[in-house]
Amino acid sequence: PDWERRVSKSARLHSEPGLIVLVTGAAGFVGTHVSVALKRRGDGVLGLDNFNHYYDPQLKRARQKLLEKAGVFVVEGDINDSALLRKLFDVVPFTHVMHLAAQAGVRYAMKNSSSYVNSNIAGFVNLLEVCKSTDPQPAFVWASSSSVYGLNSKVPFSEKDRTDQPASLYAATKKAGEEIAHTYNHIYGLSITGLRFFTVYGPWGRPDMAYFFFTKDILKGKPIPIFEASDHGSVARDFTYIDDIVKGCLAALDTAKKSTGSGGKKKGPAQFRIFNLGNTSPVPVAELVSILEKLLKVKAKRKVLPMPRNGDVKFTHANISLAHKELGYRPTTDLETGLRKFVRWYLNFYPGSKKSGG
Numbered sequence: 001p002d003w004e005r006r007v008s009k010s011a012r013l014h015s016e017p018g019l020i021v022l023v024t025g026a027a028g029f030v031g032t033h034v035s036v037a038l039k040r041r042g043d044g045v046l047g048l049d050n051f052n053h054y055y056d057p058q059l060k061r062a063r064q065k066l067l068e069k070a071g072v073f074v075v076e077g078d079i080n081d082s083a084l085l086r087k088l089f090d091v092v093p094f095t096h097v098m099h100l101a102a103q104a105g106v107r108y109a110m111k112n113s114s115s116y117v118n119s120n121i122a123g124f125v126n127l128l129e130v131c132k133s134t135d136p137q138p139a140f141v142w143a144s145s146s147s148v149y150g151l152n153s154k155v156p157f158s159e160k161d162r163t164d165q166p167a168s169l170y171a172a173t174k175k176a177g178e179e180i181a182h183t184y185n186h187i188y189g190l191s192i193t194g195l196r197f198f199t200v201y202g203p204w205g206r207p208d209m210a211y212f213f214f215t216k217d218i219l220k221g222k223p224i225p226i227f228e229a230s231d232h233g234s235v236a237r238d239f240t241y242i243d244d245i246v247k248g249c250l251a252a253l254d255t256a257k258k259s260t261g262s263g264g265k266k267k268g269p270a271q272f273r274i275f276n277l278g279n280t281s282p283v284p285v286a287e288l289v290s291i292l293e294k295l296l297k298v299k300a301k302r303k304v305l306p307m308p309r310n311g312d313v314k315f316t317h318a319n320i321s322l323a324h325k326e327l328g329y330r331p332t333t334d335l336e337t338g339l340r341k342f343v344r345w346y347l348n349f350y351p352g353s354k355k356s357g358g
């Protein structure tokens, strides 16, 4: 296949002094930024993505162009395809896997449950199977989610807090992933790091996320739903800027210890870590809308509604002291600064959206 020719010709992937990383979900929002950052600092990167149509496939193709410009090749394929994965691991001596491919989104799960099970459980196990039987095993770093804290009412969330009340199927599959990962660590000596991202936003972001479609709808003059929780409290998110998340991902890869297993046989205790990657500064959704109005210079039409029971939780807030201590993680971008960069990207990527009102 085409990728095999491209990959074997890419001698750099084999002779890198740095890491050699398989990034799954490379054409996704976080995957694109992480892949480019790794490549820029001299690591070997190969992407894998199935380019599914969960949201605008043209946006994924545009990200792919950006990746190609940066020298990152993305193999088009699915994490459920064991033969493809084995082939990739045969051809490239990956030292690390950055697993970002998943069915994301909380609300979509209400009508598309199988997509979550296929990618976040079956595909996840499939990828772990291939990693555990590769010799030497790659260190495995992957995206869990703040959603695992579910209906936990204790804030800020810290890694030791309860995660036994998921509010959505998405959250449940991420929580299941953490437990599945633990067994691969325990039985096969795979080195595992799970990163619980908190509402990531920024340029090249996901159109299904509020900050993105609010921008589109404000420009179109469409009403913006602002949900109010049943206790009349405001709904807030610990919005975390993409560059801060990327730094956390790179630090997790750099501090990942080698696996202790090889070819599926365990040799000793291996590293198992879970970190919150958030911003420690939750912002009410109403304030998000005010910042967007200011940056877009367009007044939003607000529509306050009771919060539906659709899998969303009321509040997220990360305690990041563990990531700070172990990874040196320290987010530096406040919401207005980050949204300014997002809005600049948006108006450039969708030219005419301001003039024509959408």
Ligand code: NAD
Pocket (backbone or CB within 6 Å): 024, 025, 026, 027, 028, 029, 030, 031, 048, 049, 050, 051, 052, 060, 077, 078, 079, 080, 099, 100, 101, 102, 103, 104, 105, 118, 119, 123, 143, 144, 145, 146, 196, 197, 198, 199, 200, 201, 206
């Ligand atoms: P995204 O949807 O933009 O990226 C995921 C990519 O994975 C997509 O390009 C998709 O085509 C690909 N993919 C999905 N299923 C696949 C499969 N079976 N095989 C191969 N490729 C597949 O999402 P994102 O925002 O970049 O999220 C990256 C990761 O971070 C996901 O695991 C997500 O659950 C997690 N996460 C994201 C956020 C956030 O706010 N963005 C928050 C918490 C957790």
